[in-house]
Amino acid sequence: MEKIKSLADLKKKREDLQSAISIREQSENIQVKVAMATCGIASGAKHVMEVIMNECNKRNIPATVTQTGCMGYCYAEPTVEVTKPGQKPVVFGYITPLKAEELVAKYFAGNEMLDTVIPVNYEKVEL
Amino acid sequence: MDNIKLTIDHKEVSVPKGTTILKAAREIGIDIPTLCHFELAGMNIHNHPGGCRICVVEVEGRRNLAPACVTECMDGMVVKTNSIRVLNSRRTVLELILSDHPADCLVCAKSGNCELQALAIRFGVREIPFQGEQSSYKVEVSPSIVRDMNKCVMCRRCETMCNDFQTVGALSAIERGFPAVVSTAFNQKLSYSNCTFCGQCVAVCPVGALVEVDHTPKIIRAISDEKKTVVVQVAPAVRVALGEEFGMKPGSIVTGKLTAALKALGFDYVFDTDWSADLTIMEEGTELIDRLTRHLKGDKDVKLPLLTSCCPAWVNFFEYHFPDLKEIPSTAKSPQQMFGAIAKSFFADKIGVKREDMIVVSVMPCLAKKYECARDEFKVNGNPDVDFSISTRELATLIKQANIDFNSLEETPFDSPLGESTGAAVIFGTTGGVIEAAVRTAYEVITKKQLPKIDFTELRGLEGVRSATIDVDGLPLNIGIAHGLSNARRLLNDIKEGKSQFHAIEVMACPGGCIDGGGQPLHHGNSDIIKARWEAIYEADRNMPVRKSHENPSIKEIYKDFLGEPCGHKSHELLHTHYFDKAKVIEIKLD
Amino acid sequence: MENNYKQIRIALRNCGFINPENIEDYIARNGYAALASVLETNNPQATIEAIKKSGLRGRGGGGFPTGVKWEIASKNHADQKYVFCNADEGDPGAFMDRSILEGDPHSVLEAMAINGFCIGANKGLIYIRAEYPLAIERLLIAIKQAEEVGALGQNIFGTGFNFDIELRYGAGAFVCGEETALIHSMEGDRGEPTFKPPFPAQEGYLKKPTNVNNVETFANIPVIILKGWEWFAAIGTEKSKGTKVFALAGKINNVGLIEVPMGITLREVIYEIGNGIKDDKNFKAVQTGGPSGGCLTEKFLDTPIDYDNLIAAGSMMGSGGMIVMDEDDCMVSVAKFYLDFTVEESCGKCAPCRIGNKRLYELLDKITEGKGNMEDLDQLKNLSKVIKDTALCGLGQTSPNPVLSTIENFWEEYVAHVNEKKCPAGQCKALKSYIIDPDLCIGCTACARACPVGAIKGEKKMPHEINQNTCIKCGACMEKCKFNAISIK
Secondary structure: OOOOOOHHHHHHHHHHHHHHHHHHHHOOOEEEEEEOOHHHHHOOHHHHHHHHHHHHHHOOOOEEEEEEOOOOOHHHOOOEEEEOOOOOOEEEOOOOHHHHHHHHHHHHHOOOOOOOEEOOOEEEOOO | OOEEEEEEOOEEEEEEOOOEHHHHHHHOOOOOOOOOOEEEOOOOEEEOOOOOOOOEEEEOOOOOOEEOOOOEOOOOOEEEOOOHHHHHHHHHHHHHHHHOOOOOHHHOOOOOOOHHHHHHHHOOOOOOOOOOOOOOOOOEEOOOEEEOHHHOOOOOHHHHHHHHHOOOOOOEEEOOOOOOEEEOHHHOOHHHOOOOOOOHHHHHOOOOOEEEOOOHHHHHHHHHOOOOEEEEEEOHHHHHOHHHHHOOOOOOOOHHHHHHHHHHHOOOEEEEHHHHHHHHHHHHHHHHHHHHHHHHOOOOOOOOOEEOOOOHHHHHHHHHHOHHHOOOEOOEOOHHHHHHHHHHHHHHHHHOOOHHHEEEEEEEOOOHHHHHHOOHHHEEOOEEOOOEEEEHHHHHHHHHHOOOOHHHOOOOOOOOOOOOOOHHHHHHHOOOHHHHHHHHHHHHHHHOOOOOOOOOHHHOOOOOEEEEEEEEOOEEEEEEEEEOHHHHHHHHHHHHOOOOOOOEEEEEOOOOHHHHOOOOOOOOOOHHHHHHHHHHHHHHHHHOOOOOHHHOHHHHHHHHHHHOOOOOHHHHHHHEOOOOOOOOOOOOOOO | OOOOOOEEEOOOOOOOOOOOOOHHHHHHOOOOHHHHHHHHHOOHHHHHHHHHHHOOEOOOOOOOEHHHHHHHHHHOOOOOOEEEEEEOOOOOOOOHHHHHHHHOHHHHHHHHHHHHHHHOOOEEEEEEEOOOHHHHHHHHHHHHHHHHHOOOEOOHHHOOOOEEEEEEEEOOOHHHHOHHHHHHHHOOOOOOOOOOOOOOOOOOHHHOOEEEEEHHHHHHHHHHHHHOHHHHHOOEOOOOEOEEEEEEEEOEOOOEEEEEEOOOEHHHHHHHHOOOEHHHOOEEEEEEOHHHOEEEEHHHOOOEOOHHHHHHOOOOOOOOEEEEEEOOOOHHHHHHHHHHHHHHHOOOOOHHHHHHHHHHHHHHHHHHOOOOOHHHHHHHHHHHHHHHHHOOOHHHHHOOHHHHHHHHHOHHHHHHHHHHOOOOOOOOHHHOOEEEOOOOOOOOOHHHHHOOOOOEEOOOOOOOEEOOOOOOOOOHHHHHOOOOOEEEO
């Protein structure tokens, strides 16, 4: 990324990034975030991420898979957040590599929920 | 500065801002007990980690108790030093400390002189309610110092001396929690560390964790061995401190009684290290004059400033920390070693005793002397020039156990021929003394004129670093003086950076020089004692009929009869030494 | 709040949403906008005033008002000042700071720069445990990226303000979370606390004014700036504003990291967010404040959680560890567990902590071994009070809290250990014995075969018996018995 040389520059940069994100969110890609803090990694999140990417490739499902920090659901690690185009994000817990295959097959490909959905239980400050 | 008013135990007191509760209380006669707290006023030595928590007091409005030694007085403060809460806490803390301290007072070197024991007596402790694990560390016997860390109370005084005052850094806290203790890096033996054996850790240790190696049994055995001729020498600073061990007031000069006591103990010859101090001046003074003359003639290779070399801790220090400067110090041996070398050659021959049948004992204010006399370069075929060095404290023990009533002894002179000395020699016992003695001689040798005044007061004092320029008949001689190795380090760094303007520098490791050596009677932080010894040293000088080393008749004689000339061939053989690069010697040995 | 969620994510606002290794994600979510606003306003005093008014208090445990701390540091004039971030998180079971650093490192960097601008410091240092390799990695990436875009370093966003951040690694000493010990450790000295005053804000790192704040405290700063102090101060209780992140652990169903508004009750946290006690057991206590805190019992379940209420209840906020205990937990053993930790983590500088905590531990051990007496309990109480009263730093002054609070709330459990030689929770090995009921035992020999030390004897088809002297109380026999003939007494 280029150097931000002024406060106005920062504002412009932010607006550019935000519009890029909204374009990304409106695309046909499924947005996938894998919780990869120490806790998630220890529970096998790296492997889970690989499985999701491979499965999406295999099935030709357009998906953007990124890492993120801890979502807070330690009891249900590894956790994955999936945002399908035009839908609200859904967090899935207990995503073992095997479960990850199932997630892609059922929810990504079809629209079938798994039984390990973690309901949102917090409000988040928006800046 | 603004004064602060506060109340301590219902008494009002007014003190300057920044005063601690401890100090304010002591000013009005309230003696709050302490253990880790230690100060040597006027010497820039402060240890107040606030760690022992014996001095806690109650401050109104404060959640917990405050350590009096580090808590500054505030305006309107109301302090209670003896409330039930304070007394209970203080006693409990003391009991805790005692619960991790070996109860072997009967056989402890510090018994009767131990600050923890004194606290236990003061609190009337009859039992220790806490039972549990006790610290267990190996006892280490180094050439000079015995470390029994099972007795350590973590007051950190030794650390302050070793790190702040001496900048040696041999001792610091290791481990944490219950096993935390003061030790060397990687818990190595002191001998493997860069310890200089200055003994200041021993001088300030409140308990028996750090004490001197005890040679008294060996001395008794040597004296009672009829085949051995036992010769003893006594360092200058011993005579102004030994009296304290027998209830005399600090600063009492006990030279005559000391000599009598040594005779009563059964030493065959009682001689004086002052005699060899005069000899040292002849050698070191000649060296100084030689270097100066060459310097003035434009010799670029000449090493200046000349550094004195009579303090063995100082010698260890530069060998460890400044080995690249090891060509600068005078090569003259210390008075202790010069004495040993002469005693076991000239004197042994004179009385017809074989070297192996002569035992030379030194009584020193110093613990590094124990290490020094064991150095290999001071041995001939494995036989040391000085066999044993004992401290002032050890001598006191010897006198006490031999039923000698020190106070009523008749004053007795030293034996001849190694007993005659001058005022220049006795001032070796304090900082600035060696260089003053050297200047008295150098002046007269260089100018061939008599000194207008013998007392060089400009070289005296107790400030850590001092300097003076002496007018040697038109030639300005720049003198530097340091006591405390931290101060010496400053001067050495200047030399390294080429900033030093001095022609000669005197260094003593201990605060005030030998008068507060690691082997002296314990002062427990009372610097008035050190000042009294300091004044006594100069009084002893004034009392001497001869006050310049080169005028010592016995010294003149030995040059005529035996040594030839100062710094001559024989002198070099017997009276000079060389130094080692010990920086690389520090290695980790696991055992 | 418009909905009924129990949690509000302020400090954790980006954790689990952004890619922590991509500064663009952070900037897109208004990252560094708070710093920009502070630089643009160019009124450090006003910013400090806003932090003061927000009511934010230190999240590391002490709860000192953050704005006041900043103000002191800003008013002490010096040629050099420092901003320190305390990331030496060490409470057993606590991982709030690690999660923030791993999930949203830029929020901490941004807040440190804001702090630097406010107090007049251009150097920031983060003291982080070497045991947090991922947090370190992500911080290093974040610092590098922030420097590349000009959010850190020289002439930040072209405003002329300079601020650098470096990391320093701690070797895992709990006491280095204490700010003076932390500073000594950073200076290369032994990690030991020293007497305050002087406070770090007066005389800190290298004797210069140093503001030390915890990770979570910093993570709140950009939000306060952007949303306004009024917004922040509207959350929480009268004297404790905003939210607190807790690491919920122990015998609870939903173990995890939560962020709740101050003033929430323990009941809401445990039963609603935490989804109740595991295996439907009975709630016994919750330990807050880690080794410095205390146990809160059922009677405190409806007390609003804030700094002052927790202290009044005999515990403390601490850094945010919250360990839930059920009926199977022996409270003497819990106290012993925490003492074991403090004994291990004491620096050894002051006698009450070095020796006193050791003796406290030994007394507790004696009691759990069934060798205690009533005098030991008196000694336990007195010693705890003396240590609290006399120890040098916060670690020692609070280390007896687990003992005092369990004595206060579970006195009868201590008495049972001492007088009846019984552990009511059945946890203390030395105090429990496995007994075979001869009426239920059919002599199948399964238990005897399972016993690793051959303590069970008996004829086939005849009731068996356990030799109590040989038994090591492993419980293998009880697991094997199909007839419920073995019980613990």
